Amino acid sequence: MATGAHTEVPGGKPPFPPFQKETFASQLVWFVIAFVALYVIIARFAIPQIGGILAARASRIEGDLAEANRLKAQSDEALKAYEKALADARGRAQALASETRERLNAQAEETRKKLEAELNAKLAAAEKTIAATKTAAMTNVRGIAVETAAAIVERLIGTAPAGKAVEDAVTDVLKG
Amino acid sequence: MADPIHQFEIQKLVTLGHIGGHEIAFTNSALFMAITVVGIAALLVGGSSARALVPGRMQSVAELSYEFVANTIQSTAGKEGMKFFPLVFSLFMFVLIANVIGLIPYTFTVTSHIIITASLALLVFATVLIYGFWKNGLGFFRLFVPSGIPIYILPLIVFIELLSFLSRPISHSVRLFANMLAGHITLKVFASFITLLGGFGIAGWFGAILPLSLVVALTALELLVAFLQAYVFAILTCIYLNDAIHPGH
Numbered sequence: 001m002a003t004g005a006h007t008e009v010p011g012g013k014p015p016f017p018p019f020q021k022e023t024f025a026s027q028l029v030w031f032v033i034a035f036v037a038l039y040v041i042i043a044r045f046a047i048p049q050i051g052g053i054l055a056a057r058a059s060r061i062e063g064d065l066a067e068a069n070r071l072k073a074q075s076d077e078a079l080k081a082y083e084k085a086l087a088d089a090r091g092r093a094q095a096l097a098s099e100t101r102e103r104l105n106a107q108a109e110e111t112r113k114k115l116e117a118e119l120n121a122k123l124a125a126a127e128k129t130i131a132a133t134k135t136a137a138m139t140n141v142r143g144i145a146v147e148t149a150a151a152i153v154e155r156l157i158g159t160a161p162a163g164k165a166v167e168d169a170v171t172d173v174l175k176g
Numbered sequence: 177m178a179d180p181i182h183q184f185e186i187q188k189l190v191t192l193g194h195i196g197g198h199e200i201a202f203t204n205s206a207l208f209m210a211i212t213v214v215g216i217a218a219l220l221v222g223g224s225s226a227r228a229l230v231p232g233r234m235q236s237v238a239e240l241s242y243e244f245v246a247n248t249i250q251s252t253a254g255k256e257g258m259k260f261f262p263l264v265f266s267l268f269m270f271v272l273i274a275n276v277i278g279l280i281p282y283t284f285t286v287t288s289h290i291i292i293t294a295s296l297a298l299l300v301f302a303t304v305l306i307y308g309f310w311k312n313g314l315g316f317f318r319l320f321v322p323s324g325i326p327i328y329i330l331p332l333i334v335f336i337e338l339l340s341f342l343s344r345p346i347s348h349s350v351r352l353f354a355n356m357l358a359g360h361i362t363l364k365v366f367a368s369f370i371t372l373l374g375g376f377g378i379a380g381w382f383g384a385i386l387p388l389s390l391v392v393a394l395t396a397l398e399l400l401v402a403f404l405q406a407y408v409f410a411i412l413t414c415i416y417l418n419d420a421i422h423p424g425h
Contacts, residue, residue: 017184018289018357023205025198027186027291030206035299038213038270043262046220050242053227053235060229 145170180364184288184357205292208284212277216269241269248411253418260417263303267296268410275356275402279395287405288356290349297349300413308420319423348412355405359398366391 017023150166188201220241223234231239245265249257257264271287278285286292308316320337321330369387373380 017181017186018291018353020186022199023186023203024291025195026188026201026203027205027289028295029195029200030202030209031292031295034206034209034213035266035270035295038216039262039266041213041217041221042266042269046217046224046238047242047262047265049221049227050224050238053224053231054239054242056227057229 180361204284208286212274215273249414252414256421271409272406290353293349293353297345301345304416304420316423352405
């Protein structure tokens with residue numbers, strides 16, 4: 001490479017700059033001033049300020065998380081209360097429904113029994129009427145039969161039979 | 177071609193006086209130290225001055241660096257290490273911002289001078305020694321006596337431990353200094369290839385594409401190195417401080 005000639009340090013040149021001892025005192029003095037100033041700035045201003053910001057953020061996040069947890073617990077509680085109310089209402093509704101059903105059943109049964117009794121009574125009355133009517137009809141039939149028999153006999157023999165004989169004969173026939 | 181060493185030269189801007197025969201001057205190095213400090217103050221204090229609950233860009237950067245350094249200390253030196261948070265935060269930000277500012281062309285890299293990195297390393301070394309003896313008294317010497325070592329090789333181990341402890345400020349400072357120095361020299365050398373090849377006409381212009389792309393890649397690498405060296409400096413500081421807080425191995 002052609003750089004050798006250029007980087008060569010001629011004999012008259014001062015030594016390598018970082019090893020020039022006459023510059024050390026100035027550098028040290030300014031280093032001490034600069035570093036002390038830096039230390040004071042960092043310890044007094046930068047660290048409290050940034051540390052404060054970070055602490056404020058951490059506490060804010062912590063507070064927000066606690067608030068969120070509190071709200072979550074609250075909503076959980078509300079949900080539980082709602083579920084309980086729902087279960088209660090359901091139970092009440094069921095009780096009400098079964099009670100109503102029983103009451104209606106009982107009522108229906110009662111009505112049915114009453115109706116049945118009424119109907120039975122009516123049926124009995126009707127049967128009695130029928131029996132009476134039948135008896136009456138039967139009596140009428142007997143009278144008609146006696147009269148008819150007397151008339152027939154009169155026609156056949158020309159004389160009217162004794163009423164008592166005809167009645168006995170008809171009674172015998174009806175019995176027979 | 178430009179001299180790759182020229183960028184490290186200390187230039188006097190104003191001569192202020194003499195202390196014990198040493199000339200004290202406001203130099204380019206002092207100027208960039210001041211810029212570094214002002215930049216850090218603007219970033220950390222100015223950037224977070226809005227104290228927004230949802231941070232903006234600058235506040236995010238300030239908060240990220242705060243938490244990064246705080247986590248580094250807590251993971252290496254534990255909760256007790258947070259006593260040294262201002263020191264470690266100052267060291268990290270100073271090294272990081274000085275390194276990054278140095279990557280801008282025509283600027284001066286404060287951390288490319290051994291006197292500055294040695295001062296930083298000795299500051300840490302002195303803090304470890306003073307706090308170690310103040311907190312543990314003579315128990316601090318337990319640092320050099322690992323437990324569970326057979327008595328006949330103990331002197332050798334203690335000697336090695338002592339040597340490694342004493343060489344810490346050297347490795348601590350030279351690592352940062354050498355990284356910055358080497359990186360900037362490499363950048364400068366490759367950058368001067370571009371102008372050198374550019375002088376050879378059209379063919380040279382095409383030839384200059386290679387060093388140009390290398391300089392772009394190296395700049396990215398140096399940005400990584402700038403951050404990495406600041407991180408390494410800070411984490412080593414934490415490890416050394418941890419020795420002062422808990423000297424027993």
